Amino acid sequence: MPLIGALQEPITSAPLVLFIYLVLILTIAAALASVLLRNTLYAIGAFSATLALVALLYLTIAPFLLFAVQLLVFTTVSAALMIGLLRETVGIKESAVGPFSREWIIGAAVAAVLLALVVVVAAVTSWPIRVGPQGVLCCPSFLSAVTDGYRVALAIVVVLIGSAALGSGLMLASLRQVAIRTPGRRG
């Protein structure tokens, strides 16, 4: 079965194409910011923004369920893990920037523009039904593909994630016990 030889038609809907290009550029920019920023908290914020932008990209070209999982599970879990690490180690200081400062207003404006763009593109292209020659590809078929066709893989992923959660939890718990036994060393 040829994979590359049967390329489907590219996306040509102007608002959708513009939106995808914008999301791609913002994704790369946020990833670069995350890598280059010295402040760990800001880097984590940029990282979460990158994952959210990847979710927006999924909204345009992937099944809707993948977008939902990426945005609601992967992004939130990753951000929560990162923030948890900061709280356990260096701590999180209260922000010196007030809630109505210029930075917040600019950020809110950018978020509002992006949201408006999502709404416009959603209205034009009738999401979550995918635009394309092959027709509709939405949640039910994707969910059944995961649960019916990939049971073993799904079980392996569950075991992997469970082991990771257990292992990291035990590691952190053992660290706490060491910290209690030797308080002077931990400051």
Next chain:
Amino acid sequence: MSIGLNGLLVASAALLAVGAFAVVARRNAVTTLLGTQFMFAAGAIAFVAFGRFTVLGQTGAAGHENVAGVMALFVGAVAVGELAVGLAMAALIYREHRSFAVDADRE
């Protein structure tokens, strides 16, 4: 104006490069972990792009419907698992050396 497989693969490659830069060039354990996450995300984007623009994405194509999306889902799950373990190790490094530097034990 259009966008197809090539555009998404270029973006995926750029994200992979950013992640590789973070892993190779930065000493901060947290930044290194972020880099690995970007590399996972780049792989997932490539999966999704191939699923959208090749016959893999066609429903009913030899039973491979949604295969790319499923793979992206699994890649994301594995990435989260890797992040959990990596962050625990970063916490270990910090508590031993009061620093996130991955080579802190050399000092």
